[in-house]
Amino acid sequence: MSTRLQFALGAGLLIALAAIPPVASLAGIPFLLTLFTRIVIVAIASVSLNLILGYGGMYSLGHAVYIGIGGYTVGILAFHGVHSGLVQWPLALAVSALFALVTGALCLRTRGVYFIMITLAFAQMVYFLTVGVAKYGGDDGLTIARRSSFGGLVNLADRTTFYYVSLAFLLAAVLVVWRISRSHFGMVVRGACANDRRMQALGFPTYRYRLAAYVIAGTMGGLAGALLANQTDFVNPEMLSWTRSGDLMIMVILGGSGSVIGPVAGTVAYMVLEEVLSGITEHWQIILGPLVVLMALVRQGGIVGWLSPKRHA
């Protein structure tokens, strides 16, 4: 996919997303803002998953765990009366990074389908932990009384402000992945995906590079979690169930894995599609399911690949 097309698509998406709050208020559909706030936050997680899945060939089926870890860090701190975002958010990122470092160090010793299974296993462990600890709500989840406060800096309770803060973070996430994918570091990660043995023979300690990418992706996932907890004022185990991880995977592939802007397009498309279908019929998943199957079968670079001019017939 050409850089110019990606740039055009990215700019177009960004402008469209930035126009959501005025459009929602002009059209008198406040729900639109709620939906798109969620979409923007989930897109951060998709972009981060793409860094390891699309560029690194690490098929994680447990990426939603970072949304959960980020969310629960904020929720648990709020539960204990710590409402300052300057404490909550860095800690949410730090805990996510630490979890990614420890589990990633183990996961990356495996390959292929085993990697899928072990990321799933670690995510399930945390899932059962959140279900089991009754002090923080267990199955029922944990309500967050107050959103993270940043003193007088920004007021996250304001819906429009919150939306633009989320959008700014999404933009930052896209830029980070963009920079990484074109850096020396990113090239090594991509090379290790294409042919790990050759990269090692060239003298690159690919394990360390891949682990670093894994930790960066996990940290960004944690950020999405902290934002999501603030949007819904609530965290529950469902946030990190393995089906959520599956959804993230679908969004990345739908948009086009291994392109920077693809996951954003995929997230918007998937979540809007969900919303539209659920408006048509209560049984919308019976349509969505076969669509996902079809998408997997004809997988040709997703939305981004579909928009690109065909190079070879």
Next chain:
Amino acid sequence: MTLFLEQCLNGLQLGLLLFLLAAGLTLVFGIMDLVNLAHGSLYMVGAYLAAWFAKRFDSFFIGLAAALPVALLLGIVLEVLVIRRLYGRDHLVHVLATFGLILFFNEAVRLVWGAAGLTLALPEFLGTWVQVIPGVPYPVYRVAIIVVGLLVAAFLYFLVQHTRVGMLIRAGAADREMVGALGVNIRLLYTLVFGVGACLAALAGVMAAPILTVQIGMGETILILAFVVIVIGGIGSVRGAFVAAIIVGVLDTLGRAFLPGALKQTFGAAAASTAAPAISAMFIYLLMAAFLIVRPEGLFPAAGGRK
């Protein structure tokens, strides 16, 4: 001591239930190299079919007898329509496609049978108690699950080790191209194996139905456990699945039964009652992670040993 033995029996029963599910999964995984997340959906559909047929004809056994062929047929149709197109492709494609199938099946079941869930009533003689361990009455139905599990294990052992089809299955797992080159209809073989896997999943669903509730999403939690089992047992190995299923079943049951008591002495009752279920659930996944890191090929590496 009797409590311990009783919990061991419970563990064995859970283990054999897991084996029914894991056997099909590991066959499909080992032979077609296919990650089938929708295996849990077949388990769910099996349970629903049995509950529905049983209610309609007022007999548990008609429910069982009718559910299995329908599940076999469903498996074959599914293989021809979707699964066949997945062979030899990236595992990521498998995960996505079968994830889509889960969405479809969950909603299809909701559409056909409603969101409320069903129950599967037992015939009277299966609802009684028997003394397996002297002095401890144990439900007959749980014994029946153990017996069915053992019978299926024996059947599969015979099928895979001592029949021509089994020989082809083993050969196909070792080198599919060579088997195809020797003139074996690999396509048909794969369709059959997938159908048998679907049938086994449905059988697990039917057997589980009277002790669990028949509900949407019932296949998903147990599917992950079945994956744990086949990873520990060694992907593609039925024998491995058998041993690992019993290990997982017993550990999980004993953990849930005795961890709260053990923790109570050190941490106090309140903390123990909340932490124990979480710890015993986490322990299973920790075990799998440990296996993947130390011995990724599992307890019984399957012959052929690709990947």
